[in-house]
Amino acid sequence: MGKKSVIPFGPQHPVLPEPIHLDLVVEDEVVEEAIPNIGFIHRGLEGLAEKKDFNEMVYVAERTCGICSFGHGMGYCEAVEKLMNVEVPERAKYLRTIWMEFSRMHSHLLWLGLTADAFGFESLFYECWRIREWVLDIMEKTTGGRIIFSVNQVGGVHRDLDEDQIRFMKGELDRIERDLKNCEKTLFEDATVQKRTRGIGVLSKQQIHDLGAVGPFARASGLKYDMRMTGYEAYGNLDFEPVISDEGDCYARILVRTKEIYQSIRLIRQALDQMPAGELSVPVKGMPKGEAMVRVEQPRGEAVYYVNGENTRFLNRFRIRTPTFANLPGLCQMLQGANYADVGILVVSIDPCISCTER
Amino acid sequence: MGIMTFRNTMLANLFKKPVTTKYPAEPIDYPEGSRGHIEIEIEKCISCMLCAKNCPSGAITVDRKEGSWEINRMDCIQCGYCTMKCPKKCLHIVPGYTAPDGVKQVDRFVRPPETMKPAAKPAAAPKPAEEKKPEAAQKAADAVKTEETKQN
Numbered sequence: 001m002g003k004k005s006v007i008p009f010g011p012q013h014p015v016l017p018e019p020i021h022l023d024l025v026v027e028d029e030v031v032e033e034a035i036p037n038i039g040f041i042h043r044g045l046e047g048l049a050e051k052k053d054f055n056e057m058v059y060v061a062e063r064t065c066g067i068c069s070f071g072h073g074m075g076y077c078e079a080v081e082k083l084m085n086v087e088v089p090e091r092a093k094y095l096r097t098i099w100m101e102f103s104r105m106h107s108h109l110l111w112l113g114l115t116a117d118a119f120g121f122e123s124l125f126y127e128c129w130r131i132r133e134w135v136l137d138i139m140e141k142t143t144g145g146r147i148i149f150s151v152n153q154v155g156g157v158h159r160d161l162d163e164d165q166i167r168f169m170k171g172e173l174d175r176i177e178r179d180l181k182n183c184e185k186t187l188f189e190d191a192t193v194q195k196r197t198r199g200i201g202v203l204s205k206q207q208i209h210d211l212g213a214v215g216p217f218a219r220a221s222g223l224k225y226d227m228r229m230t231g232y233e234a235y236g237n238l239d240f241e242p243v244i245s246d247e248g249d250c251y252a253r254i255l256v257r258t259k260e261i262y263q264s265i266r267l268i269r270q271a272l273d274q275m276p277a278g279e280l281s282v283p284v285k286g287m288p289k290g291e292a293m294v295r296v297e298q299p300r301g302e303a304v305y306y307v308n309g310e311n312t313r314f315l316n317r318f319r320i321r322t323p324t325f326a327n328l329p330g331l332c333q334m335l336q337g338a339n340y341a342d343v344g345i346l347v348v349s350i351d352p353c354i355s356c357t358e359r
Numbered sequence: 360m361g362i363m364t365f366r367n368t369m370l371a372n373l374f375k376k377p378v379t380t381k382y383p384a385e386p387i388d389y390p391e392g393s394r395g396h397i398e399i400e401i402e403k404c405i406s407c408m409l410c411a412k413n414c415p416s417g418a419i420t421v422d423r424k425e426g427s428w429e430i431n432r433m434d435c436i437q438c439g440y441c442t443m444k445c446p447k448k449c450l451h452i453v454p455g456y457t458a459p460d461g462v463k464q465v466d467r468f469v470r471p472p473e474t475m476k477p478a479a480k481p482a483a484a485p486k487p488a489e490e491k492k493p494e495a496a497q498k499a500a501d502a503v504k505t506e507e508t509k510q511n
Contacts (some may be wrong), residue, residue, distance in 0.1 A: 052415060055440075056413060056415045057415075059436065059440060060415055061437040075435075123365060123369055125370060127365075130378050132388070135388075140390055140393055141393075142388075142396035144392045144439070144452070145393075147392050148436075148437075148438075150394065150437070150438045151440060156445075158439075158443070159392075182368060185361075186365045186368075187366045189360060189361045189364055190360075190362075190364040190365065191360045191361065193360050194360055
């Protein structure tokens with residue numbers, strides 16, 4: 001038996017896209033315990049809600065995170081709309097759903113690239129990010145922003161899609177689907193990918209449930225838990241089933257996220273076909289009073305938005321519970337008993353978004 | 360389980376053009392409607408200060424007395440909220456991002472004196488072209504003025 005030692009992992013580490021620190025208690029290359037430590041990029045965004053007008057706050061809320069920014073803006077708007085009893089027009093609901101699914105596609109493609117990078121498959125990493133670039137181009141052409149869309153407002157959306165843009169979106173979706181099929185062969189079947197991911201970080205359905213994990217991380221262990229099933233925005237009118245896998249290892253997480261990109265493509269096509277004509281937004285009267293809470297399915301899982309107002313133009317309290325925060329206990333559980341060489345891929349497998357977590 | 364499943368993609372990529380461009384050496388085409396930076400038609404501005412009050416990052420400064428409108432390009436988050444709030448619709452968000460810089464770049468626009476008091480001068484007077492004075496140039500001009508005052 002070797003001597004126990006503590007290895008600091010992060011906040012600067014090649015596999016980490018964002019700063020998280022883990023103290024790994026290691027004995028003979030096997031991790032015995034992992035102690036997470038966050039707080040490197042706290043920006044006090046929630047506190048700004050007390051100083052910014054509730055309409056201005058949309059732009060601050062969507063800057064919570066650079067990857068799931070649209071979801072944060074939408075979650076905030078939904079919470080304020082619920083608080084003020086505003087009914088968003090149908091077309092705006094569909095537009096939000098379409099942009100949210102594009103946001104999910106770009107987030108998952110980013111993650112697939114980072115995962116390929118974490119197990120040392122550089123070419124696959126570039127291939128995934130090449131496809132992601134097309135998603136970003138679609139978003140820039142339709143919303144004006146590549147990452148931060150700034151199209152949400154309390155009561156609806158700012159921008160509309162015209163016929164040319166819809167045709168362009170459909171054409172690009174075909175191209176994305178075709179190229180992703182090509183990558184999928186490597187992601188699902190390649191021996192090098194399977195050697196690094198099969199049987200690594202296995203969590204059972206019961207464990208995932210007990211640890212309170214959310215999103216694709218939970219669905220990869222067989223937990224059928226997807227907030228989109230609650231039917232917020234236009235999801236209630238679209239036909240889909242959550243993607244789940246029973247294996248619960250890193251391979252299953254790649255599988256679930258890749259299949260979710262196809263699911264997003266199908267959802268966008270459905271939404272584009274069903275989208276009704278009409279208004280983009282409704283005028284919002286009065287000030288927020290009372291409290292409201294909404295749950296939204298972000299690319300990384302369920303995010304909870306809580307707002308509290310006291311009939312002034314500033315919110316009294318704004319709170320976000322982010323998916324990565326819910327997945328951290330699951331990560332610590334996975335790391336116990338893992339090989340030190342697998343720590344990188346295990347940390348990446350929960351799709352950590354520390355900017356969201358620290359706000 | 361397969362081996363070398365990526366081989367065909369890799370070989371095909373050898374005979375394709377690079378996906379990336381040599382930006383900034385090669386110019387880039389921004390799509391229509393891209394949110395790059397804010398532009399102002401200063402002669403239409405009425406210094407109502409709604410843009411400055413509503414800017415989420417506080418990047419805009421308006422001086423009513425001087426008729427000036429300033430924007431800190433590095434603080435601006437390109438949300439376009441000011442363009443929605445402007446009652447005269449003289450603010451526009453146009454494609455083209457602000458270039459990176461070592462110092463915070465502040466652009467200052469001063470309304471031409473002819474448009475300062477529309478009641479005093481009839482609308483028949485021709486409107487002069489937009490005047491743009493970067494902060495550095497403005498500071499230099501101010502410094503010269505101060506020196507002149509001292510000498511006097």
